[in-house]
Structures are given as structure tokens and as C-alpha cells.
Amino acid sequence: MTTVPPPSPFSLSVENRPHAVVVRVRGDLDYETQGKLVETVEALMARRPAARHPVAELRLDFSDLTGVDSSGLSALLRIRRRTHAADVALHLDQRPAALERLLEMTGTLELFTAAQSGPGQRPGTPNGAVGAG
Numbered sequence: 857m858t859t860v861p862p863p864s865p866f867s868l869s870v871e872n873r874p875h876a877v878v879v880r881v882r883g884d885l886d887y888e889t890q891g892k893l894v895e896t897v898e899a900l901m902a903r904r905p906a907a908r909h910p911v912a913e914l915r916l917d918f919s920d921l922t923g924v925d926s927s928g929l930s931a932l933l934r935i936r937r938r939t940h941a942a943d944v945a946l947h948l949d950q951r952p953a954a955l956e957r958l959l960e961m962t963g964t965l966e967l968f969t970a971a972q973s974g975p976g977q978r979p980g981t982p983n984g985a986v987g988a989g
Contacts, residue, residue: 868896876913878949882920885928894931901938914939919950924958936967 866883877900885893897914916935932948939946948955948968959965 866892868892870896870900875911876915877911878915878917880917880920882922884923884925885921885931886923886925887927890927890931893928894934897935897938901942901944911944913945913947915947915949917949918952918955921952921955924955929958929962929964933964933967 866881866885866889868882869880871878871880879893879896879900881893883889900911900914914935916932936946946968951959956965959968
């Protein structure tokens, strides 16, 4: 009989920096947890226009990500659309091999690393930035 280890506990922490917000993702980003990440980003983006120092960059730190599935990828694509429309640079920092592989296999890696057209036309950078400014 094979036993499957329980999923890693999921948590998010938010660090506000001048003109940037870092969201650290810990655990598995999957069907059960992706909504929390999207809701957190939506709340941060909703506060953006009223902020004294508007956010120019959103950095998602995946150094403690233990797993990701297609629902997690869908959440990242929704976040990308939201930040791109708001002219906010999105960075996927410290991508583990599993996330990198998923982005490559689905043909979406370029969406998170290549130059983007649209508001500001900010070029991406190889470290995971979308529209770095």
C-alpha cells in the first residue's frame, strides 16, 4: 500500500516596500489554495489607486513553493492579466523547478518573461519579470 504525504500547509505573507509589494507563497499552489492568492492580489491591487506610494511592482516569491498544478497556473495567468491591465510589473521570483517546468510545458513561460506590449510597453527580464520598469 502506497501512502501519499499530506500537502504542505499553504500560507501567504505580504511585505510592503516603497513602490513594490512582495507576496511570499508557501506550500502547494493548487485547486484548493489558488483562490487565496488571487484574492490577496486583488485586494492589493484594489488599494493601489488610493495608496500614498502606488505599487509599481508585484513580486511573487516562490522560494517556499512545494507544488503547483493547472489551477495554480490559471491563478498566475489571471494575476498577470490584472497586473498588466493596471500597468504594474509582475515578477515571479525564485521559481522552483516544478513551476518552471509547468510554465515551459504549457508554453506560458514567455508570458512571464518576455517583453510585453500594452500600457507602458515595459520589457521583461530573464529573472521572471513581466514588464519591469
